[in-house]
């Protein structure tokens with residue numbers, strides 16, 4: 402057993418030694434297509450990018466770190482400029498940190514500090530959604546609704562309120578869009594009424610739910626209504642784009658699909674693209690002005706905020722995103738991926754649903770397509786499919802909890818944004834073979850209808 406803590410202790414993990422484009426190679430020379438861009442949609446530029454390594458080396462040789470409390474430096478200023486350049490209108494400020502969880506925590510703090518600055522000290526509650534994920538630090542975990550990851554820590558979590566998710570395949574209101582009247586969005590207003598708007602600081606949501614549900618975009622009209630409700634009650638809308646942002650869904654920010662502007666955006670993962678731990682909060686001008694008014698500064702600092710190596714990586718990533726039109730490629734290849742997944746669903750009975758936006762796709766497994774009954778959680782079906790994929794040279798990201806957070810298996814797929822048609826086709830072929838192999842497993846077959 403290695404001393405380093407690993408995620409899947411019961412299984413043999415390959416030892417990765419090299420990466421090139423959309424592929425990783427293990428110590429035995431075996432090649433893997435990185436179908437989830439690392440762990441959960443991080444490595445947007447692919448692996449082994451010499452230009453990124455050079456940018457890090459150049460910056461490290463000149464100045465790796467500056468004292469954030471009393472100075473600034475070019476790399477961070479440039480990163481902020483580039484992020485603002487692709488952000489929705491009205492976003493003029495950036496605060497760079499080292500992880501998605503930190504980005505979410507700081508969005509929550511910005512919201513609270515803005516309400517304080519505006520003379521509304523009662524506004525402290527955050528409304529989130531069940532079956533969402535905003536990070537593993539305690540504040541982010543509290544407003545997230547990932548049952549599995551929260552369970553052991555519930556007594557440690559700050560008060561947060563959760564409304565049902567916008568999840569059409571298993572609609573919590575047992576309705577169908579659009580005749581549902583978007584009850585899932587209206588639930589936000591009911592929650593605000595019950596809590597008293599004067600106590601509510603913010604609503605946080607992933608435009609496309611990642612780890613908790615497996616690439617579920619909110620239906621059309623959802624965020625337009627959310628925006629309206631938040632504005633009406635003076636509540637900040639935080640879009641968590643840590644996974645779905647920066648070109649992943651075919652637009653620079655996923656919320657652009659709904660055409661509304663949040664008050665705060667958390668971004669991460671793809672910003673450092675796996676080359677450096679990097680994340681950021683984007684702050685709307687009005688909020689920033691409130692917090693920074695009268696000479697005050699935002700209260701919230703971390704040892705590595707605005708890190709210069711991460712800033713260089715992030716800057717290069719954003720340059721590539723724009724110059725190489727990676728969002729457009731994500732839209733094009735994502736459409737190919739989704740249509741291939743739909744074909745697989747037609748042939749493989751264990752696939753209950755496929756969904757997604759751009760290069761962020763999900764596959765949900767069921768033991769009975771008609772009733773949508775999940776496999777028993779103890780079977781760990783998603784991990785079985787992951788292992789079968791790994792064996793055949795494909796990396797995917799498994800997840801659980803589509804059924805009320807306690808059952809249901811899915812896979813999250815999101816290859817690097819540089820993938821081409823051949824890569825998508827290879828991914829689909831391996832995935833189908835792996836699913837078929839798991840379906841043939843006698844333990845699985847005995848439970849399938």
Ligand SMILES: Cc1ncc(COP(=O)(O)O)c(C=O)c1O
Pocket residue numbers: 441499500501502503505534535536537607611612641642643644645669670
């Ligand atoms: C939507 C979302 N928000 C926040 C986070 C937390 O990011 P990190 O793991 O970098 O702290 C994640 C990570 O999976 C995420 O998917």
